Amino acid sequence: MPPKKSRARSDAVYKFPDGFINLSVNLNKSFFKPQPETLIEDQIVVIEKFFASDLCNELIRSFEKQLTLETTPIIKSKEYAVRFNDRCSLTDFKSAEILWNYLRSLLLQQTEYEDEEIDKIKDNFSAACGLNPQLRIYRYRSGHHFNPHYDESVVCPLNDKGTSKGKTKWTLLIYLTGDEEFKGGGTIFHSEMGGTESLNIHPGKGMALLHKHGDDCLLHEAELVKSGVKWVLRSDVAYPL
Template sequence: MANFLPAQAPPNAKVHFIDFPTTTPPIPEYKNLFAAVIDDLLTQQECDELIRLAEASTVTPNSPTPTWERAMINIGNGKQALATDTRNCGRIIYDAPEIADKLLQRLMPFLQKFEIDCLNNRTLVTGLVGRNKTYRLTRLNERLRFLKYEGGEYFRPHWDASYTTPDRSEKSFFTVHLYLNGEGEQDLEELKKASDSVASGDADGVNLDVGGKLLGGATSFIPRYEEQERQARVFPRVGSALVFQHENLLHSGDPVVRGTKFTLRTDVMYRCDS
C-alpha cells in the first residue's frame, strides 16, 4: 500500500471546466454552478487495483466470492431504503481512510486550481447557511462508495445531499466521481438506438453483454425532471474524475446498455472557521 497512489498525478492529467451555458446542448440555468473533469487523474493500473481492493474487502472465509450489494437511497435521518425504480446498481461501501488521504493528495493541486479548497461566502455552493462564512477543506470522506452498473442499470435524476459528520464539525459540499473504466466519448447514434430499444422493452438487437465495450452510463446534468432530453453528458473514461457541487445540480447516472461501468464516489469535506 505504501507505493500505491503516489501524490503526483500522471503528467498527462488535464482539466476541463464544464461551462453549462456553452455545453451541447446549453444549460444556461446552471450558469455559475461548478463542475469540472480531470482527465487521466489515475492510471489504468490504479483503477484496476482500486476495484480489486474494494472487492477484496467483501471476501470472507465463508464467502470467497466478492459481493456487490444492491445500492440504496437516502431517505433522511441517516436512513436508507432500497428503491430500484430510482436507483438500480451494485455497491460496495469501503471505509478506507488511507486511500482517501492518498486520493486527496492527488486531487489537491486541482482543487486548489478550482479555488474550492477554501469557500468564502460561496452561497451558490453552500446555500444560505454559508452566508458570510468561510469553510476550509479538511479531507475526503473515507467512506468510499464503489458502484457497478450493468445490464440496463441506472440512477434516476437526483441531487447529491451534503453529509454532516455526527459531531456536526464537518460538512461536504462537493462530489468526486472517479471513473474506473470506460473510453470516454461514445457513438451517439449507436447509443440512442440501443437506449430507445431498451426503453421500448424491445431487446432485439440490444447488446446487454456485461463484458462488452461500455455503452451508456454517462453522468448527465439536466435542468429539471420535465426536461430530461436537454442534458450535458460526461461519459465514463478510465482514470478521469468528475468534481461537482452538491447544491442545485440535478443529474443522473444513465442506463448502461452494454458492458459494465465501475465508479468510485466520495465527498469533499469542510470545516467552518466561525
C-alpha cells in the same frame, strides 16, 4: 416492522492496493500532471486521466477479490429515485486522506501562466479540508441505472477520533472504467432552465468528476448501462463547519 436495508461493508478486511497508497509519490515522479477543467462554472469540474489505466484495473481487481457488493433494492416512491446497481461502502480515514492529498495537489497546482478558469477552481477548493471517509464503490452492469436525483450535503468526521468534522459540498466521482468499456451509462446533468439541453458526460477511463451538491446540486442521473460494466469510486469534498 419493515426489514432494514442491508449495506455491503468490508471495512475491516479491505486494503487499497499499492498503486493507490503511492498516488502522491508517483505523481511527484511523473512529468505529466492531470489538469482540472470546468464544464459548468461553479458546478462541474473534470480531471481527465485522474487515475492511470493500470491503477483503475488494479483497483477493480482488488474490489472483485476482497469485497462483496450488494445490489440495491429497487424502491419506488415519491421520496426516493429508483436506483439499481451494485455497491459497497467503506469507512477508511487513511485512504480518504491519501486520496484528498492527491486531489488537492491537482486542484491547487501552480501553473506557468495566468488562467481565470484555473483561478476560479482554486478559489472553489482552497478552503476545503478533506474528503468524506465513507468511500463508496459502485458497479453498474447492463440494465443498471440511477434515476434523476440530488446529492445531499452531510456532516462527516474527518478523523477516527471524531474530534474534527466537516460539511460536504462537492461530490467526487472517479470512473474506473470508461470510453468503450461500457455503452450508455453517462452521468447526465439536467438544466433547470427551460429550453436548455442536458449535459451527458460519458467518461474516459480514470476521469474524475466533481459536482456541487446540497442546496446547489443540479438534478442528475446515472444513465442506463446498455452493455459492459461501469465502475465508480465515490467520496465527497468537505469544508470546515
